[in-house]
Amino acid sequence: MSHILLITSSPRGADSLSSRFANEIAAGLKASTGGNLTVRDLAASPPPHITPAYIQGRITAPAERTVEQVEAVRIAQVLVDELHAADVLVLGSGMINFGPSSQLKAWFDHVTWPGVTFNYGDAGPRGLLIGKKVYLVTAAGGRFAEGVWAAFDFQTNYLLHLLGFIGLTEVELIRIEGTVLGPDALKAAITNTETTIAALLTNPM
Numbered sequence: 001m002s003h004i005l006l007i008t009s010s011p012r013g014a015d016s017l018s019s020r021f022a023n024e025i026a027a028g029l030k031a032s033t034g035g036n037l038t039v040r041d042l043a044a045s046p047p048p049h050i051t052p053a054y055i056q057g058r059i060t061a062p063a064e065r066t067v068e069q070v071e072a073v074r075i076a077q078v079l080v081d082e083l084h085a086a087d088v089l090v091l092g093s094g095m096i097n098f099g100p101s102s103q104l105k106a107w108f109d110h111v112t113w114p115g116v117t118f119n120y121g122d123a124g125p126r127g128l129l130i131g132k133k134v135y136l137v138t139a140a141g142g143r144f145a146e147g148v149w150a151a152f153d154f155q156t157n158y159l160l161h162l163l164g165f166i167g168l169t170e171v172e173l174i175r176i177e178g179t180v181l182g183p184d185a186l187k188a189a190i191t192n193t194e195t196t197i198a199a200l201l202t203n204p205m
């Protein structure tokens with residue numbers, strides 16, 4: 001039985017397509033595998049921005065941490081524990097100013113943790129979260145998968161890099177593109193994504 005972690009991060013609430021389709025994938029995987037589902041909505045409950053207490057706290061021995069440092073590290077530990085417990089991560093992200101939302105960036109700032117989710121060896125950095133499958137659902141108002149705008153996709157490329165950096169290299173990418181390019185483009189984006197997800201769920205993981 002697999003454990004699925006669903007993380008959504010768009011600040012657009014019920015209008016969010018990345019959240020809608022990430023939810024759909026997680027529900028489909030849960031139904032087909034009989035797995036457990038943990039849900040973390042980063043827009044509803046954003047992690048704080050990281051602080052000196054967090055940065056110092058994570059390199060300070062637990063017994064020597066200040067009260068502030070204990071709390072800052074605790075927040076990161078909860079998020080990392082959720083990742084460790086998961087076999088499958090379904091991650092939804094909506095483009096905000098060419099990158100992921102600041103809520104999702106704050107989550108990565110907590111889970112990208114030297115000695116815990118990655119370390120540096122003789123061969124360079126090594127991700128420690130291995131053997132997990134990721135479904136990454138990215139939505140964007142424009143189209144970035146190819147063409148001249150591809151160079152300005154600081155969402156999908158960045159997220160793939162960050163995931164890989166902590167060891168999450170087995171990624172199925174679902175792109176929802178052109179969501180603000182008019183009603184026809186929006187309709188096509190939704191139909192294409194529904195088709196992609198239906199195909200994915202017929203042969204999951």
Ligand SMILES: Cc1cc2nc3c(=O)[nH]c(=O)nc-3n(C[C@H](O)[C@H](O)[C@H](O)COP(=O)(O)O)c2cc1C
Nearest residue numbers: 010012016017018094095097098139140141142179
């Ligand atoms: C504050 C804000 C900033 C945005 N910035 C961009 C952008 O830089 N490029 C783009 O193509 N779309 C941009 N959009 C459009 C969103 O990427 C689009 O609505 C997308 O569907 C959001 O993902 P979601 O549907 O999961 O919320 C922006 C939307 C908002 C609300």
